[in-house]
Amino acid sequence: MSDSHIILEKVVYLRGQRCIFDEVSIEIPRGKIVAVMGPSGAGKTTLLKLIGGQIQPESGSVRVDGLEIPRLSRKQLFDVRKTMGMMFQSGALFSDLSVFENVAFPLRIHTNLPDDMIRDLVLLKLQSVGLRGARRLFPSELSGGMSRRVALARAIALDPEIIMYDEPFTGLDPIAMGVIVDLIKTLNSAYGTTSIIVSHDIPETAGIADIIYIISGGKVIGSGSPKELFEQDSPRVHQFIKGLPDGPVPFHYPADDYEEELMRVPDAERLF
Amino acid sequence: MLSRLRRIGQYSLVALATLGRAGHIWWQAIWRRPRLRNLPLLIRQIYQLGVLSVLIIAMSGFSIGAVLALQGYNQLVKYGSESALGLGVALVLVMEIGPVVSGLLFAGRAGSAVTAEIGLMKATEQLSSMEMMGVDPLQRIVAPRLWAGFIVMPILALMFSIIGIWGASLVGVDWLGVYEGAFWSAMQEGVDFRSHVLKGIIKSVVFGIVVTWIAVFQGYDTIPTSEGIAAATTRTVVYSAVAVLVLDFFLTLVMFNF
Amino acid sequence: MQIRSIEIIVGTFMLAGIVSLIVLAVQISGFNVGTETGTYSVYARFENISGLVIRSKVSIGGVMVGQVADIELDPDTYTALVRMEIDGDVDTISTDSTAAILTDGLLGGKYIGLILGAEEEYLTDGDVVLDTQSAIVLEELIGKFLLKQF
Incomplete structure (x- = not known):
């Protein structure tokens, strides 16, 4: 791991009183697919926002290509972001623009290319996600899988060095899921982009990731290749990978003792 | 007692922080050099905020003008001075009702739409994704709307006044039979451009800025859920209405030398 | 499109x-x-201008020929010195004309009515109208009327 593209070192991030990250350190090597996994609410999306500089950590460092993200000026930050593409969970397509204009958006903003060149580039990107034919549709007319593919086309419009996927598999039917998995793999091998996947879908992620980090309770509880993780015997990792309902990560939200609560006088419960 | 004091302190801190965020957004959006390539965005917003409000402005202006003429005539005819009807209606419309009522209508029609639109953009991560693409949503989303409100509001208020006066003349002259010459000449003589019309325009400009500012901020600062957007939309209308009425009082106080 | x-x-x-x-x-x-033909100033002294304001109209026979430009108190005589701006094309106002402060209707605003004299010399810029009639103050009238009654 000599060439690390993104390094997070002892990152602490608080949301209100709650500690989302407690000295989390993650290294993402160049050109690899790295997955960050963990139960819902473990702050996986927060991680992407930290890398994109949308939020600042309490302490610790976030470096992209050696640049200290939290210290950058607004302008420098916007320059760094041009090298990043991000695919949001909901697609986050601009609802007032057509599919074509959505993909063209970053090109129009950041380049001075003539219109016919932008057209060729957009069609190329749409072709690579298989939606060239849908370019005149509007986001409201797309299915979940399609809008995510358009979002992917938009994310790669500027040929970024880093692509971040926020829950790319959630809520998709098996076919759409297969399409997305394939796309991520192809994009990574074809362009050599560093890919970060944030997800809790184990089989799909494990199928394409080179390295997996598992975050839970604000800490990295396990990391390594998918194979290594499956063989690990740490009970927390074990529970997550195997998808067991109860274990070190409790099934129950913290509550009073069940039996005791049932026996309590009902009118003491001031619900209304 | 101590806890109450503490709560008051907390509320005022929250209020100050909110004001700070609102000011920050305004500053960031307005005091950046407007770019020529963003002109189509501005035109789109003028369409959204202005053109689409014309119908409601016209209808309300006509009704209010007509009502003013009816009521005014009833009072003035007692003193035999119904020839002052045109003057009275015109003054009231140009200085007060034109700017204020069109400000209120603008808040309800355009302000709420702006809040809901920006709130929805936030909820669907469109603002976030814009930021990740290296585009400042303050410049692309917020600034055109602020400028549009600034431009559109005085136009709407002027239209309101004129349609109102026209409505009043229909009722007063054509129906109630006020002598037409007196109606218009008393108006032309009594209404002064600089000390009445211009002050009304200044009011409407201020209302336009404040209402769009509130609307944009409420959308931008909303909690990105459906309840959050609903609450923010309501707040936009309520805050804008109160702001317009309170500001009207102070502007009148300052501009008309009391 | x-x-x-x-x-x-x-x-x-x-x-x-x-x-x-x-x-x-x-x-x-x-x-x-x-068309802006320019104006010339004519002065008049009144004992009481009650309610006359700057921009009040000046008329001859009900036709507006100018407006009040300035009102100040003459410190020597304690009368109101009113400067009227008369439209330049109305240049045949004889020097013995009378300036009266009149009321537009019963409750309307005050204006200055010029009643022309017979002199063949005309007022020019800076001239003073000597014959003036002050405003009728409604309260004074009522007061006199009441005094007569009792």
């Missing part, structure tokens, strides 16, 4: 705004953008 039509509509809207402004200025507030 769609963008085009929006541009046209918005343009129409802005144009309507400008037209509204012009209508308000000309039709409603009687903002005179017509």
Whole structure:
């Protein structure tokens, strides 16, 4: 791991009183697919926002290509972001623009290319996600899988060095899921982009990731290749990978003792 | 007692922080050099905020003008001075009702739409994704709307006044039979451009800025859920209405030398 | 094409705004953008101007020929010195004309009415109208009337 593209070192991030990250350190090597996994609410999306500089950590460092993200000026930050593409969970397509204009958006903003060149580039990107034919549709007319593919086309419009996927598999039917998995793999091998996947879908992620980090309770509880993780015997990792309902990560939200609560006088419960 | 004091302190801190965020957004959006390539965005917003409000402005202006003429005539005819009807209606419309009522209508029609639109953009991560693409949503989303409100509001208020006066003349002259010459000449003589019309325009400009500012901020600062957007939309209308009425009082106080 | 039509509509809207402004200025507030022939100043002293203000109209036979430009108290005589700006094309007001402060209707505003004299010399810039009638103050009238009654 000599060439690390993104390094997070002892990152602490608080949301209100709650500690989302407690000295989390993650290294993402160049050109690899790295997955960050963990139960819902473990702050996986927060991680992407930290890398994109949308939020600042309490302490610790976030470096992209050696640049200290939290210290950058607004302008420098916007320059760094041009090298990043991000695919949001909901697609986050601009609802007032057509599919074509959505993909063209970053090109129009950041380049001075003539219109016919932008057209060729957009069609190329749409072709690579298989939606060239849908370019005149509007986001409201797309299915979940399609809008995510358009979002992917938009994310790669500027040929970024880093692509971040926020829950790319959630809520998709098996076919759409297969399409997305394939796309991520192809994009990574074809362009050599560093890919970060944030997800809790184990089989799909494990199928394409080179390295997996598992975050839970604000800490990295396990990391390594998918194979290594499956063989690990740490009970927390074990529970997550195997998808067991109860274990070190409790099934129950913290509550009073069940039996005791049932026996309590009902009118003491001031619900209304 | 101590806890109450503490709560008051907390509320005022929250209020100050909110004001700070609102000011920050305004500053960031307005005091950046407007770019020529963003002109189509501005035109789109003028369409959204202005053109689409014309119908409601016209209808309300006509009704209010007509009502003013009816009521005014009833009072003035007692003193035999119904020839002052045109003057009275015109003054009231140009200085007060034109700017204020069109400000209120603008808040309800355009302000709420702006809040809901920006709130929805936030909820669907469109603002976030814009930021990740290296585009400042303050410049692309917020600034055109602020400028549009600034431009559109005085136009709407002027239209309101004129349609109102026209409505009043229909009722007063054509129906109630006020002598037409007196109606218009008393108006032309009594209404002064600089000390009445211009002050009304200044009011409407201020209302336009404040209402769009509130609307944009409420959308931008909303909690990105459906309840959050609903609450923010309501707040936009309520805050804008109160702001317009309170500001009207102070502007009148300052501009008309009391 | 769609963008085009929006541009046209918005343009129409802005144009309507400008037209509204012009209508308000000309039709409603009687903002005179017509021929400006210049004015000349004529002075008059009144004992009481009650309610006459700057920009009040000056008329001859009910036709507006100018407006009140300035009102100040003459410190020597304690009378009100009123400066009227008379339209330049009304240049045949004889020097023995009378200036009276009149009321527009029972409750209307005050204005100055000029009643022409017979002299063949005409007022020019800076001249003073010597014969004046002060405003009728409603309260004084009522007061006199009441005194007579009792």
